[in-house]
Amino acid sequence: MYEHILVRYGEINTKGNNRSQLERLLLSNIQNALGQWPQIKVRRISSRTLVSLHGAPVEAVLGKLEKVFGIRSLSPVMAAPLDVAAITEVAAQVLEEARHLGSTFKVKVRRGNKQFPLDSMELARHVGGALAERFTELQVDVHEPNVTVHIDVRDDGAYVYADVVEGAGGFPVGMSGRVGALLSGGIDSPVAVWQAMRRGLVVDLVHFHSFPFTSERAQRKVEDLAKTLAGWSGSLNLNLVSLTQTQAAIRKSCPEGLRTILLRRMMFHISTALGKQYGWLAFVTGDSLGQVASQTLSGLHVVDEVTDLTIIRPLVAEDKLDIIRRAQAIGTYETSILPYDDCCSLFAPKRPKTQPKRDEVRLAEAELDVEGLIAAALQAVEVKKIDRDA
Incomplete structure (x- = not known):
């Protein structure tokens, strides 16, 4: 024995x-x-x-x-x-x-x-x-x-x-500092969060939603993903941020082809403000180069300019099949593939611009009340503490 x-x-x-x-x-x-x-x-x-x-x-x-x-x-x-x-x-x-x-x-x-x-x-x-x-x-x-x-x-x-x-390898969680991380509900972002935690980072999760256009089941899906990740790190803060007002403003005032890029910029604007409250020095995303229209090099470049946070992209050069294998290994894959729309897929334009220019994006964003939208989003943030399973 x-x-x-x-x-x-x-x-x-x-x-x-x-x-x-x-x-x-x-x-x-x-x-x-x-x-x-x-x-x-x-x-x-x-x-x-x-x-x-x-x-x-x-x-x-x-x-x-x-x-x-x-x-x-x-x-x-x-x-x-x-x-x-x-x-x-x-x-x-x-x-x-x-x-x-x-x-x-x-x-x-x-x-x-x-x-x-x-x-x-x-x-x-x-x-x-x-x-x-x-x-x-x-x-x-x-x-x-x-x-x-x-x-x-x-x-x-x-x-x-x-x-x-x-074992899991890496460094003990808590060694490397505190960061924010985007948790979208897809396959990639939970893997990116897992890899960040494996480097010793304490991660605060941020999920952007468009309730009531996205369903409660979509939110529960994200909470389930967060719970799986908490099994690897201990308790996690899940910040639920509404983008409904922001998306309505973008849809009303901005060119359709730039909607996704502008939405990503607003996510980074809001995350930067949220990061000041938590003390983040960096923000983690599940971006993988060229995987979707907003993740071209031009798209990433245009989005990154709005924040002074270091952007950590653990999956930027990963093959999709390798990401899927990792998701299966860490226990997030089956939840990630549940068919509930997130805020990005729900409002995706038919022909997104894949090579956006900085000047045209800035000009389009000038039509928005950026500071007002940031303030409104922060005021409505809901924070849930997600514990690991007993």
Whole structure:
């Protein structure tokens, strides 16, 4: 029965003077992710973190830890005192648990505790020989074994395991600062948000809607996406911003071919003002170059000029199929493809201009009461706190 989970770091290991600070942040994020099991204890052991289960279900805990950014890999482990016979016995238990995986095995030792009397090769030979005598139906294969029994010898004991589970990688959320992010309800923007969080960013979500022209089901779809993303980062603020008045003004006063570009500029105007309230230095979008009419290089250039926020576009050079695969992997795809219109698709012009010129866009925008529309949108912002599933 596995008693602990051994957590290995990802890019944290590449950091120097601030590594201990990042480790503390990761520990805090791990504890928050496992809050439904108050009996669990989390502590650092050298360049690892040990999660002691105390009866919590190992598979459920692994599922939570797989979504904590900053973790490179995980292993359910059994602990043994620093005694060769005890380590051998625990290794036999681990191999017994894993023997269904195949007919060959090997033993691999990492000796972090240099005071242990046997070196890595000596301990591997001793334990491997004992296991071969006990499990006569299994063969030793040091090159391509079906099962590898790992023994990690530390100052406080030895940790023995056979399974290595891939983690989310990246940096702990909270390391890199706070940003806003556009969450549209499509396939791309949730993936962009996920990638931003993976770089250690705390993300405040912004969703622009056109209620009553967009439905309550469209809003619930976005809330469901936000909840899935919260499973990776913890609680998220979802800012619901109405564009109904803005779209009516654009439709009344501006050329049809420029409607989408002008709408995007207004989104960035409003987001910039919202960012001053939150303290954002950057804004994340799901733009992918050339994917839709407003995401040409000319379109992005014309939109970006209205904000002093740094615009982060994690998907700008990504292939659509790669984005879809990532959406499937992180759990947002099935929700994203639900057929509810967002504010952009609902009011899209028949022939959008794909190579807008800055002067013509500025001239068209001059027909709008930009400051008044920004103020009206900010006054009606609804903020929802989205928590991760228990």
